[in-house]
Every structure is written in structure tokens, then in C-alpha cells.
Amino acid sequence: MTEKRTSIFDNSLIWFGAGLSIAEILTGTYFAPLGFSKGLAAILIGHGIGCTLLFLAGYIGAISKRSSMETTKMSFGHIGGLLFAFLNVLQLVGWTAIMIYDGSLAANGVFAVGGWIWCLVIGGLIVVWILIGVTNLGKVNIVTMGALFILTLVLCKVIFFGGNGAASISGSSMSFGAAVELAVAMPLSWLPLISDYTREAEKPFGATLSSALTYGFVSIWMYVIGMGAAIFTGTTDIAMIMVKAGLGIAGLLIIVFSTVTTTFMDAYSAGISSESIYSSINGKVSAVIVAVIGTGCAMTFPMDDITGFLYLIGSVFAPMIAILIADFFVLKRDYHEYSFCWSNLIVWLAGFALYRYLMTVDLFCGNTLPDMLITLAAAIAVDKIAHAISKPDKISTDRHSA
Numbered sequence: 001m002t003e004k005r006t007s008i009f010d011n012s013l014i015w016f017g018a019g020l021s022i023a024e025i026l027t028g029t030y031f032a033p034l035g036f037s038k039g040l041a042a043i044l045i046g047h048g049i050g051c052t053l054l055f056l057a058g059y060i061g062a063i064s065k066r067s068s069m070e071t072t073k074m075s076f077g078h079i080g081g082l083l084f085a086f087l088n089v090l091q092l093v094g095w096t097a098i099m100i101y102d103g104s105l106a107a108n109g110v111f112a113v114g115g116w117i118w119c120l121v122i123g124g125l126i127v128v129w130i131l132i133g134v135t136n137l138g139k140v141n142i143v144t145m146g147a148l149f150i151l152t153l154v155l156c157k158v159i160f161f162g163g164n165g166a167a168s169i170s171g172s173s174m175s176f177g178a179a180v181e182l183a184v185a186m187p188l189s190w191l192p193l194i195s196d197y198t199r200e201a202e203k204p205f206g207a208t209l210s211s212a213l214t215y216g217f218v219s220i221w222m223y224v225i226g227m228g229a230a231i232f233t234g235t236t237d238i239a240m241i242m243v244k245a246g247l248g249i250a251g252l253l254i255i256v257f258s259t260v261t262t263t264f265m266d267a268y269s270a271g272i273s274s275e276s277i278y279s280s281i282n283g284k285v286s287a288v289i290v291a292v293i294g295t296g297c298a299m300t301f302p303m304d305d306i307t308g309f310l311y312l313i314g315s316v317f318a319p320m321i322a323i324l325i326a327d328f329f330v331l332k333r334d335y336h337e338y339s340f341c342w343s344n345l346i347v348w349l350a351g352f353a354l355y356r357y358l359m360t361v362d363l364f365c366g367n368t369l370p371d372m373l374i375t376l377a378a379a380i381a382v383d384k385i386a387h388a389i390s391k392p393d394k395i396s397t398d399r400h401s402a
Contacts, residue, residue, distance in 0.1 A: 005202040008210045014197055015211040016145050017261030019218030020152065022102050023306065024186055025238055028226025030307070031182075033173035036231055042176055043223045046183020049369050051216035054187045054194055055208055057321050060328050061195020062204030068195040068269070069276035072320065075327045076348070077340040084320055085276040088192045089290075091313055092270035095189070096263055096294030100126075101303045103259030109239025110252045116299045122259050123295030129264035130271075130287045144257055151254045152221070159228045181366030185310035186219055188368060191321050193269040267291040311359060318368050319351025322375040330376075331383055343386040344379060351375035 006014075031039035060071050069088055073081030104118035132140060174182070194211065201207030229238060239255070271287030323344050327333040335341040351371060358367035 006197065006200045006207065007202055008206045011197060011201055011207040012210045012214045013142065013145055014265070015215040016149075016218055017258075018190065018265050019215045019222060019262075020145075020148055020258045021099070021219075021222060021262040022106050022238065022255055022259055023099055023262070024219055024222035025226040025229070026102060027182065027186060027306070027310075028223035028228075029230040030174065031179055031223065031227040032230035034176070034179055036227065038176065039179065039227050040224065042179035043183045043220055043227070046180040046185075046366065047187060047216050047220050047223075049180075049366070050184040050187030051212045051219075053318075053321060053368075053372070054190055054215065055212035056325050056329070057191045058194035058198040058208040058211055059204065060324060062198035062201050062208045065199050066195065067199055067272050067276060068192050069273045071195055071324060071328075073276075073336045074334045075320075075324045075341060075344050077335045077338045080335075080340040080342075080345055082277055083345075084192070084317075085273045087316055088273045089270050089277070091189075091192070091316075092266045092273065093290055093293055093297075094309060095266040096126075096270070096290055097297035097301070098303045098306055098309070099259055099263040099266065100294055100298035101301075103255055103263075104298060106239045106255045107252060109237065110248070110255065118256075119295050119299045122256060122263070123291055123298075125256070125260045126264050126267055126291045126295075127288055129260060130268055130284060130291060133284070144261060148254060148257055148261070151250050152225070154250065155254065156225060156228075159225060159232055175362045177363045177366050180364070181314075181368060182307065182310070183223065184366050184368045185307075185314050186223075187215065188318060189310060189313045190215065191317050192273075193265060196269045196272045197265075263291075263294070267294065314368055315352050315355040315359075318355055318372050319348050319375040322351060322372040323348055323379045326376045326379040326383070330380060333383065343382045347375060347379045347382050350378065 028043070031042060034042065057068070057071075060074075061068060064071060064074070066074075069081065069085035072084045075081075076084065100119055100122050103122050104115045107118040107122070108115045129140075194208075198204065198208045198211060226238070229235065239251070267287045267290045268283075269287075270290040271281075271283035271285070274281045274286040275283045327335075327344070335344070351374070354374060355367060355371045358371055361367065363370060
């Protein structure tokens with residue numbers, strides 16, 4: 001039977017849903033103290049960097065037809081790549097919980113029946129999305145995304161054309177470089193996922209490009225809505241804005257379904273990454289389990305500030321993708337059949353440490369770009385040295401007769 005492939009339009013819908021997120025709106029509110037012009041510049045620069053990296057990561061999976069965590073084995077070895085698959089599952093469980101938590105808080109602000117009830121509603125819908133499956137979501141996504149698109153336009157009108165003047169924004173202002181980094185962080189958080197979807201694309205380049213551009217456009221839009229809400233209405237409470245605007249049920253639908261369409265991808269990719277760790281695992285069952293765990297965590301733990309979580313993801317996966325880009329596009333290396341590529345693992349650890357150090361330095365372009373450029377250059381240099389000395393230990397493929 002011929003494997004079903006996703007079209008450019010299907011991939012665009014998936015990543016439209018990824019960008020349409022309450023978490024991205026809330027992150028956008030942090031830019032308000034910079035003022036609209038300066039905040040917008042930081043958002044655009046950060047997303048330009050982040051979405052370029054998102055494209056490169058997705059294109060590797062699209063060409064190789066491998067999931068995100070399977071592509072890491074091309075740089076770190078068959079066993080070495082399991083480290084990133086494990087870390088990816090952990091961060092996706094965290095994202096699932098955070099998204100359900102944010103969605104339930106906002107939904108309860110519009111229609112107060114209890115945050116735990118909204119956690120169950122959102123978690124249940126995510127499970128439904130998982131069971132439908134990414135290749136069968138076409139018509140469901142068309143209806144859902146069309147409705148969310150219209151409702152988000154209404155929200156924009158309320159915020160930017162509601163007759164409110166710019167409000168006074170209290171609180172300490174972040175530096176421009178820190179704002180750029182916060183804009184990079186959100187697309188960067190999708191790097192360990194994108195190949196899970198582009199690997200099934202009919203047209204690798206077109207599907208990957210449309211995915212990155214669609215996500216970038218929508219994510220910028222969400223950030224601007226959050227920043228605009230804080231500047232022009234004087235509040236960072238999206239639920240309150242919707243209530244004051246009289247959106248009512250429409251606002252509730254934006255909150256619930258934008259949370260579902262984004263968080264579905266986190267849980268779904270956690271299932272795929274689980275398969276990379278142990279091939280006998282059923283990815284769809286694992287994804288449902290992740291959704292259930294995330295729902296339980298959202299009902300139990302407060303998760304109000306995600307900036308530290310975003311930077312932690314960046315410090316792990318920015319140097320990882322830099323090494324993968326170096327191996328795939330520059331060096332043309334593939335260590336998938338090797339147990340470990342120790343040279344790349346050491347370079348990654350150095351890149352991780354460098355990222356954490358650069359967080360203490362105020363750079364105009366943020367710290368992801370310099371960290372990745374340095375890590376990429378180091379990966380190329382170390383590869384040349386390592387291959388001049390010795391090669392990684394290859395997994396034995398000998399089969400012994402009984």
C-alpha cells in the first residue's frame with residue numbers, strides 16, 4: 001500500500017495551528033515595555049533568525065524522510081542520538097502541560113467553571129486530535145483554522161482599533177538583545193519537532209518552506225497581538241480583553257482550539273520521539289499518554305512564567321541543530337550506523353555551556369545566533385581533526401550463527 005504523503009497545503013495548515021497559540025500571545029506581552037516600534041523590530045529580527053533555522057531543520061528531515069529525532073542520529077550516532085530523543089520527550093511533556101495550563105486559565109477567565117474542568121476539556125480534545133492523526137486532519141484543520149483566522153482578526157480589531165490610547169506600561173524593560181532572544185526562542189522550540197511532519201511531505205522543499213513561513217507569519221502575528229494588548233489596553237490578560245470586547249463564546253473558541261491545535265503537535269511528536277528511543281513503542285499510544293500526563297500536571301502545578309523553560313530548550317537544541325546543519329549541508333557526514341560520534345557530543349556540550357554563558361552577555365542579536373555560528377564552525381573544525389586521527393567506533397553488524 002502506498003504511504004500517504006502530506007501536501008504543501010496540509011503542512012501549512014499544521015504550522016498555522018502551531019503558531020496560533022495563547023502561549024505566544026502571552027510571550028508577546030513581555031515586549032510591551034520596549035514600545036511598539038522597538039518591540040516589533042525585536043520580534044521580526046528574532047523570528048527571522050528562528051524561522052531560518054526551523055527551515056533548515058525541517059528540510060533535513062524532508063530530504064532524508066526521517067523524523068526529527070532520527071535525524072539527530074545522523075550526527076551523534078545510533079545510541080548518542082537517544083540522548084536528544086529523551087530530552088525532547090521531556091520538553092514536549094513540559095510543553096503539553098504548559099499549553100494546557102495557559103489555555104485553561106484563559107478559558108476560565110472567559111467562562112468560569114473551574115480551571116481543572118477546562119484542563120480536562122482541552123486535554124480531551126487533544127486526545128481526539130491525536131487519534132484522528134496528522135494525515136487525516138485535512139478537513140478538520142480547514143474548518144478549525146478558518147474559524148480561528150476570522151476570530152483572531154476580530155481580536156486584532158478590538159486591540160488595535162478599539163479606540164484605546166497607548167497605556168502606561170509598568171515593570172522593568174528587557175534589553176533589545178534579550179527581546180530578540182525571546183523572539184528566537186519560540187520558533188527554536190519547534191526545531192526538535194518539524195521533521196516529524198516534513199518527512200511525510202510530497203514536495204520536500206515547498207512543504208518545508210511553507211511550514212517555516214506560515215509558522216513565522218502567524219507567530220509574529222501572535223506576538224504582536226500580545227504586545228499590542230499590553231500597550232493599547234494596559235492589560236496582559238487576554239481573557240479580560242476578550243470579555244471587555246464582548247467576544248464571549250468567540251473568545252472562548254479562540255482560546256480552546258488554538259491551544260488544542262498547538263498542543264496536539266507537542267504530544268504527537270513526543271510519541272514519535274518515543275519510537276526513536278524504543279522501536280516497539282506505539283507512537284500514537286505514547287502521544288495519548290503524554291497528553292494525559294500533561295493534563296494532570298496542568299491541573300496540579302502552577303506554570304506562569306515560561307521564559308526560563310524557553311531558554312533551557314534553546315541551550316539544548318540550538319547547538320544540536322548547528323552540528324546537524326554542519327554535518328548534513330557542509331560536511332556530508334552520516335553517523336547513523338555508528339554507536340556514538342564523540343567529537344560531535346563534545347562540541348554539543350561546549351555549545352550548551354557557551355549558550356548559558358552568552359545568556360549573561362547583552363548582545364544586539366541575542367545569543368542563539370552567535371552560539372550556533374560558533375558551534376557550527378567548531379563542529380567543522382573538530383570533524384576535520386577527528387577524521388585525520390581516527391573514526392568513531394562502528395556498531396558491529398556481524399551476525400553470529402547459532
